[in-house]
Amino acid sequence: MQDLGISILFKGVNFQRLLLGLWVTLRIALITIGISTALGLLFGLLMMSRSRAARGFCRVWLEIVRFMPQLVLLYLVYFGFARLFGWNLEGETSAILVFSFWGTAEMGDLFRGALTSIPRHQRESAAALGLTKAQINRYILLPQTARRLLPQAINLSTRIIKTTALVKMINVTEVLKVGQQIIGQFYREPSVAFWVYATVFLMYFLICWPISLLAGRLETRWSAG
C-alpha cells in the first residue's frame, strides 16, 4: 500500500514539479536574504545614529516586526494593500516585500549587536598605534564585527527559508503548495499525503541543515579572543 504512495512521487513530472516549487521557495528566500543584508547594514547604522528620531523610527519598526505574525503581514500587504490602494501585487512580490521588511530589522539589530559587543579597548589600542579612524574600522572593527555577525546572520537566513512556507497562503505556488496539489490529484491513495509532506520536510531539512552546521562551525572557530 505504502509503495503506491511513494511511487506517485516519481510518477510523471511530479518530482520535477516539487523541485520547481522548491526553486520558487529558494528564489523568494534568496532575494529576501540579499535585500535584508544590504538594508540591514544601513538599518544597523541608523539604530546607532545620534538622531533620536532615527533611533525611534528603528525601534518602532523592530517592534512591529517582532510582534506581528508574518502571516498577518502577508495578508495585510497582499489582500489589504490591493484593496486599499488598488495595488495589484503578485504573491511573490508581496512575500519578498514582507519578508524583507522583517529581515532588514532583524539583520540590522544583529549588526548593531555585533558592532557594539566589540570592547571599547579594541578601538583604543588600535588608536594608540597611530592608526586613523578609517584604518581602525577597516582592520580592527569590521573584521571582528563580521566574525560576530556571520553565524547569527546565517541562522536568520535559515529562519527566513523556513518562513517562506507561509507564502502558499497568498497563492504562491511554492514547494508546499505543489505538494498539496499532488495530494489533491491523487487523493485516492491515502498514503500519498505522508510521502509528499515527508519529501517536502526532507527538502527543507537538506537545505537548512548544512547552513546551520556551517554557522555552528564558524561560531566555534571564531568565538573567544
Next chain:
Amino acid sequence: MMEPILRVKDIHKAFDGSGVLKGVSLDIHEGEVVVIIGPSGCGKSTLLRCINGLERVDQGEIWLRDQLISGLKDMHLVRQKIGMVFQSYDLFPHMKVMDNLLLGPMKALRKPREAVEAEAMEMLRRVGLAEKAQALPRTLSGGQKQRVALVRAMLMHPELLLLDEITAALDPEMVSEVLNVVIDLAEQGMTMAIVTHEMRFAEAVADRVLFMEQGVIAEEGAPASFFREPKTERARQFLQSFTYASTRKKAQETQAADVGLA
C-alpha cells in the same frame, strides 16, 4: 637642562561635572621613567589618557617637544610618537601575534613588511616569545599577551611610552615576567610614564615618583626618599595600605619580650 619631551601644563578634566584632574602639571625628560601612584579614582589613568588624546582636556595644555598636542585634530599622528599599553592586554583577537605587531608599523608608518618583520622577530625573541609569532592571541597566557602588547607598542619606536596598570589584570605569578620587560626597556633608555600598583616595581624602575590624590599631584620625589620617608600624611597612609601588620603577631612578640625580661 635639556628641554623636556613632554610638558603638561595645569590640565583639568571633569566627567559629568565631577573633576577628575584638577590642575596637573608635569614635565618628562628624555630617558626618564616617571611612575605615578595613588588610590583608585585619583586621576592617574585619566592623566595618561589625556596625554594620549583618548580624553580631551577641559583646560590646560599638553606639549610634545615643541608641538601643542592637546585638542589637536590629527591625533593619530601624535599617537605614532606616544605609545600606550593598557590593563586589559588588547591584542587584536582576529590576527596572529605577528600580524598584531606589523599592523602599526606597516599601516600607520608605511614601513615595508620585511624590515618590520625582522625587527619584530628580534624583539619577540628578546621577550621570550619567538615561537609564538604565528599563534593566535587566545592561545596565549595573560602575561604572554601583555609582553606582546609591549613589543607591539615598541615597534612604533615611540618617543614616550605610557603604561596604564599593565599588570593589574594578571595572575600574580605572571606579573614579574611582564615587569622585567619594562625594566629592560628602562635600562635601554626608553622614556616612560607608568601607572602601577606594584610598589616594589615602582621603586625599582622609577627615576621619579608622583603621588596623586583627588586629581592633583600631592607629592613627588625620588623613589628612595619617597618610599622610605614620604613627606605628606596622605602618601604615608597610602603606602601603609600595602603592608600587612599583624597585631596578633606583634602582641605575641611583646609577650615573648616580657617573658624574656622576667
